[in-house]
Amino acid sequence: MNKLTCTNCAAANSANAKYCSKCGHALPQFRTEINTESVQTHKSGSSKIILGLVLGLIAFGLTSWAVQQIFFAPPSFDKVMMAAASELNKSCPMMVDQYTRLDNTIAMPNNSFQYNYTLVDIDRANVNLDTMRKYVEPSIINNVKTNPDMKIYRDNQTTFVYYYKDKNGEFAFKVNVTPEMYE
Structure with a gap:
């Protein structure tokens, strides 16, 4: 189980306590925050990869079609x-x-x-x-x-x-x- 250490008297306190059991000083509150920036970066990175793949496939398809029409199309x-x-x-x-x-x-x-x-x-x-x-x-x-x-x-x-x-x-x-x- 996690313990919080008082910054005033260095006493060990339970993780859910707001005040030190020995000196009554307010304990630091550690909040578990999700780093939204890294999540957004990850999502943004995934979006960029997917967008790059889609654009790459479209470019490949258009290039392939153009080559077929120019070099391999039957004469009119x-x-x-x-x-x-x-x-x-x-x-x-x-x-x-x-x-x-x-x-x-x-x-x-x-x-x-x-x-x-x-x-x-x-x-x-x-x-x-x-x-x-x-x-x-x-x-x-x-x-x-x-x-x-x-x-x-x-x-x-x-x-x-x-x-x-x-x-x-x-x-x-x-x-x-x-x-x-x-x-």
Whole structure:
């Protein structure tokens, strides 16, 4: 059991006494105080650690996402179409059949891909272009629907434009194949 020592006469007193049993002098009162400063520092230190961990995780997540987007993101479909047009254009002009020559291809805005053809033996003045268009259009639509090489374009809702010129380089007709036509 704890004893209090009187500061006046050095007598031992019980721990809960207020006055010295020998001289009657007031005994010092020792209070057990919780050092709130150290508790607050401890809490404050814990808060700082937790805050640091949370901010570190957020920074790591954002950095990881940015690296993924910059270095590992797949190219946009516009870039895929431009690359395909460039690759096709390397072998142009190219005869598709005895009447048709593919002059070049163009990746157009709004997810459109244009094929530019020349009808090598046809003069627009000597042919009914509406009849020719009605003959060619179903074949083009069927090709877009069934050609496995066109799947990536179908999946990305690409509009195909087939632009035809006659042997003199004058506009003959154009066929647009929209996603609604090949789905």
